[in-house]
Amino acid sequence: DAGITQSPRHKVTETGTPVTLRCHQTENHRYMYWYRQDPGHGLRLIHYSYGVKDTDKGEVSDGYSVSRSKTEDFLLTLESATSSQTSVYFCATEVDRVGNEQYFGPGTRLTVT
Amino acid sequence: TQLLEQSPQFLSIQEGENLTVYCNSSSVFSSLQWYRQEPGEGPVLLVTVVTGGEVKKLKRLTFQFGDARKDSSLHITAAQPGDTGLYLCAGEGGGGAGSYQLTFGKGTKLSVIP
Numbered sequence: 001d002a003g004i005t006q007s008p009r010h011k012v013t014e015t016g017t018p019v020t021l022r023c024h025q026t027e028n029h030r031y032m033y034w035y036r037q038d039p040g041h042g043l044r045l046i047h048y049s050y051g052v053k054d055t056d057k058g059e060v061s062d063g064y065s066v067s068r069s070k071t072e073d074f075l076l077t078l079e080s081a082t083s084s085q086t087s088v089y090f091c092a093t094e095v096d097r098v099g100n101e102q103y104f105g106p107g108t109r110l111t112v113t
Numbered sequence: 114t115q116l117l118e119q120s121p122q123f124l125s126i127q128e129g130e131n132l133t134v135y136c137n138s139s140s141v142f143s144s145l146q147w148y149r150q151e152p153g154e155g156p157v158l159l160v161t162v163v164t165g166g167e168v169k170k171l172k173r174l175t176f177q178f179g180d181a182r183k184d185s186s187l188h189i190t191a192a193q194p195g196d197t198g199l200y201l202c203a204g205e206g207g208g209g210a211g212s213y214q215l216t217f218g219k220g221t222k223l224s225v226i227p
Contacts, residue, residue, distance in 0.1 A: 042219035104155030
């Protein structure tokens with residue numbers, strides 16, 4: 001299994017505050033992804049990265065930004081959290097395009113009140 | 114947007130029974146993966162199927178990719194309580210920008226009762 005950690009694991013924040021979630025991997029995988037998982041919607045891609053400082057938007061990117069300054073770290077920022085961003089957030093990594101097999105972190109449960 | 118429809122959404126069965134979970138789409142995928150997710154954890158990859166008609170077995174789990182690469186099934190023989198979890202299918206490809214990204218189905222929540 002890829003060594004993927006996410007921090008924090010749980011967070012409660014108020015509407016309008018900025019929030020940053022961190023994903024750290026020890027496997028030197030090139031690709032990294034941020035998903036959110038909500039009942040009735042499944043896993044939806046927020047942003048992804050295909051290398052250091054190379055990122056792109058996914059299906060539900062509005063209200064989120066990302067940064068990747070090092071191979072091992074991928075940060076997801078909610079500039080001004082809203083209640084609709086209450087969700088469980090998962091980070092995933094992928095070695096390369098072959099097989100497209102992704103390895104997921106344990107998730108961060110975010111509640112915006 | 115490519116859609117993957119999973120059925121059933123929920124399944125509750127007795128230990129020892131067999132079951133099949135389906136994953137269907139109108140899009141063609143270059144590969145399809147199955148993941149299992151337990152409460153409070155991230156999804157874990159079970160298998161990847163790539164060739165139309167391909168069948169893969171993982172102990173009591175049998176995975177099949179449709180001939181046209183638009184659908185897949187997961188069959189569990191003699192289900193055990195340890196099989197309980199959320200089963201997700203995910204397809205890669207299907208054409209269009211960013212088509213190498215994975216599209217996930219909403220999942221099938223399986224409960225195996227001892």
